[in-house]
Amino acid sequence: MSGTGTGKGTGKGKGRGRGKALGLAGWVAGVGAVLVALPLAAGARLPDRMATHWGGGVGDSGATPDGSMPFAQSLAFPLALWAVLALGVAAFAVTRARAASVLLPSGVLLAGAQAAIVRANLDHEDWRQADPLDGRVVAAVLAAAVLAAFAGVMIDRRGPVAAVSPAAGAPVMDIPAGERLVWLARTSNPWLRLTAAVLGAVAALAAVAGAGGLLGPAWQLVAPFGVASVAVLAFSSVRARVTAQGLEVGFGPLGWPVRRWAAADIESARAEDRTPAQVGGWGYRLGGLGTTVMLRAGECLVVRSRGKDFAVSVDDAARGAALLNSLVPGTRSTPQALS
Structure with a gap:
């Protein structure tokens, strides 16, 4: 950018x-x-x-x-x-x-x-x-x-985190020639992080107590609490990134695992308000609205690819959608805008 x-x-x-x-x-x-x-x-x-x-x-x-x-x-x-x-x-x-x-x-x-x-x-x-x-x-x-x-x-x-200049709310952003396309947004849920921390603390204390000889088969506590902590932590925060190559969504504090959509595979993008009640709860949800990564109620970036919707609750979703729509074939206002 x-x-x-x-x-x-x-x-x-x-x-x-x-x-x-x-x-x-x-x-x-x-x-x-x-x-x-x-x-x-x-x-x-x-x-x-x-x-x-x-x-x-x-x-x-x-x-x-x-x-x-x-x-x-x-x-x-x-x-x-x-x-x-x-x-x-x-x-x-x-x-x-x-x-x-x-x-x-x-x-x-x-x-x-x-x-x-x-x-x-x-x-x-x-x-x-x-x-x-x-x-x-x-x-x-x-x-x-x-x-x-x-x-x-x-x-x-x-x-x-980097951001591009606003585009007056247009659904397709006009990218000036010679500029690179970058948009990045993050969202986290403190309650999910707290839950992951509590589960992880139980696993860590069990591991240390087992290593110190104060606990019998420590793995019986370490394994379930450790796996649960990692699973909750992985979906306690999310990062959405738009570049000239398409969309990348990373999960957890390390931004991994990652889901990617190539620009050529994205049919359209939009901003849409969703709630946990609509999608069936918190975290990574599958339902009638497609796949939703729900960390907080409100604005979500929704992309349609191969006839299926994927939504992620991040701020500034309208701008991200506009940038993604500028990549859809036939909508680029400036052919040499992306590099």
């Missing part, structure tokens, strides 16, 4: 930035709570001094603990380390731009390490009797940290 776009994208970018900051603040608080709560929950089953370092290899039956800390210090040290890391990310602009990439895997590693230490010390009267570190727990923590790092990179890579 040209450089004469409105300030709408900047405002949405700031709003998304605030959402990211609040999410990371919740992550920092949650990890801190786990670091404290896990050893306290197992306090009656732990020695006064905790084994915190082992000689030899992980999972090696010959590895013996060769370092320890008082219980209070073993609780406070990782919490202080986490606080310093979080404050460092908040203080430096360069690091702050990569906050999710740093904080997500670091939190997983610290919480996993605390769980492994608690598990090894559990039900021993003296720290020298602590079990070797469980290689399965260590491997699971490292795998989870890698996934968290990937998610953090994807979150940090999300760029600002």
Whole structure:
């Protein structure tokens, strides 16, 4: 698009930035709570001094603990380390731009390490009797940290929202020659996000408690709550993007999975008001009106492709529809407008 776009994208970018900051603040608080709560929950089953370092290899039956800390210090040290890391990310602009990439895997590693230490010390009267570190727990923590790092990179890579200039409400937008076509809108449902967070917290606590030896077969809680959390989170927010190639709708905070419609496959587009009652509820709905991604009642972008309707509840749907209609064969007002 040209450089004469409105300030709408900047405002949405700031709003998304605030959402990211609040999410990371919740992550920092949650990890801190786990670091404290896990050893306290197992306090009656732990020695006064905790084994915190082992000689030899992980999972090696010959590895013996060769370092320890008082219980209070073993609780406070990782919490202080986490606080310093979080404050460092908040203080430096360069690091702050990569906050999710740093904080997500670091939190997983610290919480996993605390769980492994608690598990090894559990039900021993003296720290020298602590079990070797469980290689399965260590491997699971490292795998989870890698996934968290990937998610953090994807979150940090999300760029600002761009918008094109309004077109006086016309159903087909006149694109000046030499300008590129870009329109982007996002919508989220805070209640669905909260539901996903609660389900995810239950799964995470069960996983940490299981790794720490405080829970039996943790997968019985982790699996259903984890899958439910991911499913709800995937449809708690949506991003619609129009370019010269057509329409792209991404789901969830990472914009994935994605559905795409090529410009040549779109028959028409329109803005239409819909409610959850009309489409059968919230989230990804199938019904008599076609497919609807319903996150809030009101304006939806509706596209018809191959005789079927797909609707997504996003703001500024009329402008998105006008831009899509400008791509439909026979409606382009300027043949060289798209590049």
